[in-house]
Amino acid sequence: MFRMDPVELLAVILIVVPILGGLLSLLTRGGSGLKATVAMTTGIISVSSLALFLFISSGSFLSEIEASSLYPMGPGMVVVDLLLAALFVYIGWRIRSYLVMVIATANLALAILLDALTGFQEVSPALVIDHLAVIMVLITSLIGSIIAIYSLKYMEHDPHRPRFFAAVLLFLGSMNGAVLSNDLLWLFVFWDITTLCSFLLIGHTGTDEAKRAARWALTVTLGGGLAFILGTVLVFHYYDSISLSAFPISGANDLALLPMAMLSVAALTKSAQAPFQSWLLGAMVAPTPVSALLHSATMVNLGVYLLIRMSPNLAGSPSLSAAIALIGGVTFLASCILAITQSNSKKVLAWSTIGNLGLITMCVGVSTPLAVTAAVVLLLYHAISKALMFLAVGVVKERLESEDIEDMQGLRTSMPFASTALSIGIVTIVLPPFGMFASKWLISEAAVTFPFLMFLLGVGFAGMVVFYFKWMGTILSVGPGVRSTPLKGDTLGRNYRWTLGTLMAGAVALSALIGPVLRYLVLPFVERHFSLPVGTDDLTLFTSSGEFPVFLFLIFAAIIFLGLGLIVRPEEREVSTAYACGETFDFEYRGNYYLGEERVGQGIALTEGAGTVLVGVVLLLPLLLEVL
Amino acid sequence: MDPMALILQIAVIILAPLAVGLLRGVDRKLTARMQNRRGPPIVQPFYDMVKLLSKSPILINNLQVTFAGAALLFQAAALALFVAGGDLLIAFFVSGAGSIFLVLGAFSVRSPYSYLGGQRELLAILAYEPVLFLAVLSLGMRSSFLVSELRGGLLEDLPLVLLAMVPVMVILLEKSPYDVPAAHQELISGPYIEYSGPYLAIMEGARWFQLAFVLGVITLFVWNDNTIVSLLGKAAIVLLVLFVTIVIDNITARLTRERMVMFMLTVGIALVAVNLIYLTIFPEGLI
Numbered sequence: 001m002f003r004m005d006p007v008e009l010l011a012v013i014l015i016v017v018p019i020l021g022g023l024l025s026l027l028t029r030g031g032s033g034l035k036a037t038v039a040m041t042t043g044i045i046s047v048s049s050l051a052l053f054l055f056i057s058s059g060s061f062l063s064e065i066e067a068s069s070l071y072p073m074g075p076g077m078v079v080v081d082l083l084l085a086a087l088f089v090y091i092g093w094r095i096r097s098y099l100v101m102v103i104a105t106a107n108l109a110l111a112i113l114l115d116a117l118t119g120f121q122e123v124s125p126a127l128v129i130d131h132l133a134v135i136m137v138l139i140t141s142l143i144g145s146i147i148a149i150y151s152l153k154y155m156e157h158d159p160h161r162p163r164f165f166a167a168v169l170l171f172l173g174s175m176n177g178a179v180l181s182n183d184l185l186w187l188f189v190f191w192d193i194t195t196l197c198s199f200l201l202i203g204h205t206g207t208d209e210a211k212r213a214a215r216w217a218l219t220v221t222l223g224g225g226l227a228f229i230l231g232t233v234l235v236f237h238y239y240d241s242i243s244l245s246a247f248p249i250s251g252a253n254d255l256a257l258l259p260m261a262m263l264s265v266a267a268l269t270k271s272a273q274a275p276f277q278s279w280l281l282g283a284m285v286a287p288t289p290v291s292a293l294l295h296s297a298t299m300v301n302l303g304v305y306l307l308i309r310m311s312p313n314l315a316g317s318p319s320l321s322a323a324i325a326l327i328g329g330v331t332f333l334a335s336c337i338l339a340i341t342q343s344n345s346k347k348v349l350a351w352s353t354i355g356n357l358g359l360i361t362m363c364v365g366v367s368t369p370l371a372v373t374a375a376v377v378l379l380l381y382h383a384i385s386k387a388l389m390f391l392a393v394g395v396v397k398e399r400l401e402s403e404d405i406e407d408m409q410g411l412r413t414s415m416p417f418a419s420t421a422l423s424i425g426i427v428t429i430v431l432p433p434f435g436m437f438a439s440k441w442l443i444s445e446a447a448v449t450f451p452f453l454m455f456l457l458g459v460g461f462a463g464m465v466v467f468y469f470k471w472m473g474t475i476l477s478v479g480p481g482v483r484s485t486p487l488k489g490d491t492l493g494r495n496y497r498w499t500l501g502t503l504m505a506g507a508v509a510l511s512a513l514i515g516p517v518l519r520y521l522v523l524p525f526v527e528r529h530f531s532l533p534v535g536t537d538d539l540t541l542f543t544s545s546g547e548f549p550v551f552l553f554l555i556f557a558a559i560i561f562l563g564l565g566l567i568v569r570p571e572e573r574e575v576s577t578a579y580a581c582g583e584t585f586d587f588e589y590r591g592n593y594y595l596g597e598e599r600v601g602q603g604i605a606l607t608e609g610a611g612t613v614l615v616g617v618v619l620l621l622p623l624l625l626e627v628l
Numbered sequence: 629m630d631p632m633a634l635i636l637q638i639a640v641i642i643l644a645p646l647a648v649g650l651l652r653g654v655d656r657k658l659t660a661r662m663q664n665r666r667g668p669p670i671v672q673p674f675y676d677m678v679k680l681l682s683k684s685p686i687l688i689n690n691l692q693v694t695f696a697g698a699a700l701l702f703q704a705a706a707l708a709l710f711v712a713g714g715d716l717l718i719a720f721f722v723s724g725a726g727s728i729f730l731v732l733g734a735f736s737v738r739s740p741y742s743y744l745g746g747q748r749e750l751l752a753i754l755a756y757e758p759v760l761f762l763a764v765l766s767l768g769m770r771s772s773f774l775v776s777e778l779r780g781g782l783l784e785d786l787p788l789v790l791l792a793m794v795p796v797m798v799i800l801l802e803k804s805p806y807d808v809p810a811a812h813q814e815l816i817s818g819p820y821i822e823y824s825g826p827y828l829a830i831m832e833g834a835r836w837f838q839l840a841f842v843l844g845v846i847t848l849f850v851w852n853d854n855t856i857v858s859l860l861g862k863a864a865i866v867l868l869v870l871f872v873t874i875v876i877d878n879i880t881a882r883l884t885r886e887r888m889v890m891f892m893l894t895v896g897i898a899l900v901a902v903n904l905i906y907l908t909i910f911p912e913g914l915i
Contacts, residue, residue: 410738431728432721444717444761448769451904455897458758458765465757466750469728473735473746476691546715546773553722556705560698589738592747594886 007063010052011127011180012070014137017044018173022166030161035152038165042145045172049134049141056134057520062528064125067183074122078115081189084196085111088222091199095215103222107192110229114185117236123183123243131525135376136179136305139383144172144297146499150391151289153495154398158287164204168293171197175298179305184232184242191228191270191302195221198299201290202283213282220279224269224303231262247313249529257317257622260310264324265615271303271357274331274611280354284346288394288403291346295353296387301379304357307364308375312529315367320621322450325365327614329456331358334607336463340470341595341603345393345403348467349386352429355460356382356436363443366450369530370543374442376522377514381435384510385428388503392421395496406590411475417490419475421500424507426468433553434511438541441548442534470592477589512554515539640711641704645836648843649673651866652836655801655874662878677832683825688737695733696823696830702726703837710844713776720764723841726834727753733831734819745818748809751885755806755892756799760842762900763789763796767848775848783849783865788903790849790865792896794872799888800842803877806888843869 021041028034056063067074085108092100148168155161171194178190198221203214236242238256247260272280280300284291294300307314307324314321335355342348356378363375395418396411397403412419428435440461447453510517515536523532535542539551595603653670660667669675687693706723710716731753734746764773766789767782783790799806809818823831846869847862883891 431725432718437721441717441721444765445768445773448765451769451908454762454765455758455901458761458897459893461761462754462757465724465728466754469731469735469750470747472732473743476732476736477738477743478689478736545768545771546717548715548718549709553705556701560701561694589743 007052007055007129008065008069010048010055011063011065011129013048014045014052014141015173015177015180017041017048018169018176022169022173025162025165025169028162030159034162034165038148038152038169041169042148045141045176046145049137052129053134053138053521056129056131057524062128062130064182065127065129066124067122067126070126074126075120077183077186077189078120081111081185081192082108082115084189084192087196088192091218095211095218097215097219099219100215100222103219103226107222107226107229110226110233114229114233114236114242117233118185118242123185123241125243125245126183126186127180128182128245129180130528131521132305132308132376133179135380135521135525136301137176139301139380140172140175140179140297143383143387143503144168144175144293146502147289147292147297147387147391148172150292150394150495150499151287153493154289154394155287160204164201167197167200167204168289171201171293171298175302178302182244184235184244187244188225188228188232191266192222192225194270194299194302195225198283198294201293202286204286204290207285210285213279213285216282217279220269220276224266224276227262227269228266231259231266234259234262244309247310249312249316255622255626257320257625258619260313260317261320261618261622263306263310264314264320264618267303267306268327268361268615269303270306271300271361272354273303273327273358273361274334274354275608275615276611277331277335277354277607281347281350284344284350288346288390288397291349292387292390292394295349295390296383300353300357301383304360304364304375304379307361308372308379311364311367311372311375314364315530319625320618321365321367323365323614323617323621325362325367325450325453327611327618328358328361328363328365329453330607330610330614331355332362333358333456333460333463334603334610336460336467338600338603338607339467340463341593341600342467343405343593345396345405345408345471346390348405348471349389349393352464352467353382353386355464356386359439359443359460362453362456363446366446366453368446368449369526369533370442371446372530373518373522373526373533374439374446376525377442377518378436378439380517380521381428381439381507381510384503384507385425385435388421388500388507389425389429391496391500391503392418392425395421395492395500405471405474408471408474409589410478413478415490415492417492417497417500421504422475423472424504426472428507428511430465430468433548433550433557435507437511438514438548438550441546442543445543445546474589512551514550515541637711641708644707644711644840644844645833648836648839649677651839651870655870658871658874659878662874677829680829680832681826685826686824687827688739688822691736692733692822693827695729695736696827696834699726699729699733699834700830700837702729703834703841707837707841707844710775710841713774715773716764716768716775716778716845716848717773719775719841720761720845723838724753724757726838730819730831730834734822737822739822741816741821742819745809745821748885749819751889752799752806752809755889755896756796759792759796759892759896759900760845762897763793764845766900766904767845778848779851782851785907786849786903788899788906790846790869792899793846794869794876795892795896797842797846797869797873798876799892800839801873801877803873805876805880805883807882808885808888 018041021037025034025037028037085104088104089101092104155164158164174190174193178187181187181190199214199218202217203210232242238259239246269276283294332355335351335358339348339351360375360378363371393403396408396415399415400407444457447457518534518536533543541548541550652673656672657667657670702722703726706719709719731746731749734742766786820831843866846866850861850865852858852861
């Protein structure tokens with residue numbers, strides 16, 4: 001029984017080690033023992049995730065693991081499922097939220113019903129390791145590890161460190177578990193553990209605001225969990241098995257769509273799509289590493305992961321996928337406009353995350369091969385850039401004790417390292433030829449098949465330029481006579497330098513490696529379900545109607561930013577001061593948010609209204625299709 | 629690749645911005661004539677350029693130069709990609725990056741006028757980019773985004789998209805009523821204010837390349853199997869759009885930045901939308 005093949009062993013390590021590490025850190029007292037535990041755990045999962053990638057890309061196309069070879073995980077899951085549901089009822093009682101109690105009780109009832117229906121029958125295979133799962137595992141394990149290491153420094157003085165790291169590591173383990181699961185019951189258990197962890201982490205500081213935010217996040221995502229378990233019961237009813245791989249591929253256009261519609265709604269709550277976006281915005285009261293974790297390595301990714309996983313199944317039912325595409329598109333447009341009106345950096349980033357996940361959702365809805373490729377690419381590149389942005393904001397906040405963008409004026413001279421990190425983050429999110437640009441290009445091409453979305457995209461992209469570069473402009477704006485600190489003179493601690501440095505190098509390197517990333521990670525997944533949409537010779541990407549000479553442009557960008565800096569060395573007499581028409585007043589470099597609070601409120605209400613209608617459409621469509 | 633074609637392409641990449649320089653001279657002459665002035669000679673932009681280049685370089689910080697260089701090179705790359713028959717969508721995004729570097733250059737100096745100019749330039753981008761993006765997508769949606777494969781019948785199919793390009797040109801040429809970022813009366817050239825001498829020349833060069841690219845997009849609307857007819861048609865459409873822009877400039881006064889954004893995001897986008905809807909219902913085209 002213990003003769004596992006290496007892939008099985010790695011999969012088990014990736015799930016079990018972080019969970020054990022989390023439990024172990026609870027036993028420590030927050031000193032060097034905790035540091036060692038976190039370092040060991042993150043080290044092990046980082047190496048394991050890379051090894052898993054190597055195994056999958058070199059040898060087998062995908063690997064399936066039966067529940068029997070993982071005994072006693074199978075029966076264990078059933079027990080954990082029921083315990084977890086009961087725990088949520090208890091939490092609901094503790095935080096005095098009847099809504100949570102009701103949802104949790106319904107959850108428990110449905111979990112029991114599901115067990116009764118399936119009769120504890122095991123799904124074969126329990127775990128499936130394909131390229132999509134490997135991408136998700138890499139994101140969670142590598143970026144999640146960097147965030148955990150960073151938190152060791154950031155949370156240094158927090159009295160409840162062990163509890164914090166226990167939740168973080170448990171989070172990573174359950175994310176890995178969720179993306180590897182093929183058995184929907186297993187997926188549901190891990191899904192609910194991530195809900196629990198996010199609740200604990202958002203409320204970690206224990207302030208009233210944090211408690212409120214945690215409570216709301218729990219309500220929304222637990223509601224999503226209810227949709228998930230309901231969906232699972234329906235999956236069993238309609239498809240006779242609660243296995244993800246047993247979903248019908250083509251054109252169920254009747255009530256049999258209902259399970260997938262239900263699961264899609266669950267995914268939308270997790271990924272904070274309209275009208276469920278408010279929990280993620282509230283979650284910014286949590287310590288910055290928690291935001292980084294929620295926005296890039298874990299939580300919100302799980303929702304869009306499920307959507308991407310179901311994309312081959314959704315592709316067969318155009319009306320349902322159209323509704324999902326619209327939800328994503330509307331969320332993207334609204335978040336790009338609303339982000340312009342915010343001055344709090346974490347809020348800007350939160351809207352930006354919601355928007356980018358909206359793009360992914362939209363791509364899944366468009367469900368052409370090109371769009372699905374774009375979705376996976378975006379998910380990967382968004383994760384690394386967004387982690388970089390959040391961790392940099394955390395460093396800035398620690399120094400300035402503010403996360404307001406207006407307080408970041410002239411950051412270029414006072415904190416060159418963090419400014420570089422923020423700038424690289426912004427550039428890799430927006431500008432060609434870096435990171436997310438490739439997916440932006442693919443999405444634009446994909447949207448041509450669905451012209452309405454072109455309009456949402458056009459305005460959204462331009463809005464994104466406005467809010468990100470307004471921010472970068474603030475960082476760059478330096479008053480006269482201020483000599484800039486050289487990068488070497490930055491007093492940033494070693495931990496921060498290494499974690500931010502790794503992410504910066506990773507973001508830029510991944511941009512250069514977009515060809516291989518597509519070839520070894522993204523395309524093998526897309527290819528299994530669709531005809532191949534994108535070709536690559538590692539230096540250029542080709543689609544059926546366009547081409548993107550990535551490498552050419554990267555060399556070009558390198559010449560500009562490294563080369564020009566070296567060539568231009570102004571002599572002292574060539575340097576002048578800024579011109580202000582002879583006026584000497586001190587100018588306030590503030591404002592430019594364009595919409596007042598009232599308008600923002602209306603905008604959010606409008607977005608939520610549209611989102612609610614569309615979610616209603618998603619849920620009613622199967623019924624309508626059945627009747628018609 | 630055929631060496632003759634390569635030489636031709638390089639020649640076009642060099643000549644196109646020069647042609648834009650000449651067109652700007654024509655623009656100034658025409659505007660002057662409309663206002664009953666004599667106006668400068670049509671090669672005045674080149675005189676200006678030479679004069680700027682011969683001045684001694686003065687700057688406020690290094691970053692300014694980096695962004696000026698980046699703006700120039702990205703715009704040039706967009707034009708090169710376009711002329712080489714590459715992906716129109718990529719060229720559009722690269723040119724967009726070029727205009728973002730203009731904004732960053734403005735922000736990198738702490739000067740009130742430059743700062744306001746930068747903020748307004750961002751709004752100008754918010755106004756014209758969606759329309760330009762939609763125009764590019766509409767051009768490419770029938771078959772391909774590769775410039776070398778775009779052929780024929782676009783003007784007949786997309787007349788309203790061409791019409792939507794007129795306000796885009798108004799913004800890009802900094803003409804009334806949307807000369808918002810550089811607003812001469814109160815912002816004294818806005819994003820350009822802190823550039824002088826050769827660095828200003830670099831920024832002006834970046835603008836020539838950008839205009840060459842966008843005018844190139846406009847030439848795509850016209851195509852004829854006969855090369856000479858095709859070229860004449862392309863020249864005619866560019867001159868027509870420019871002429872309309874100049875007339876608009878001379879009969880309007882500047883509007884606020886909000887009006888600019890609202891106009892482009894409603895009327896500009898609606899023009900494209902109506903055109904595409906019509907095209908879906910009547911695939912044979914409008915005319």
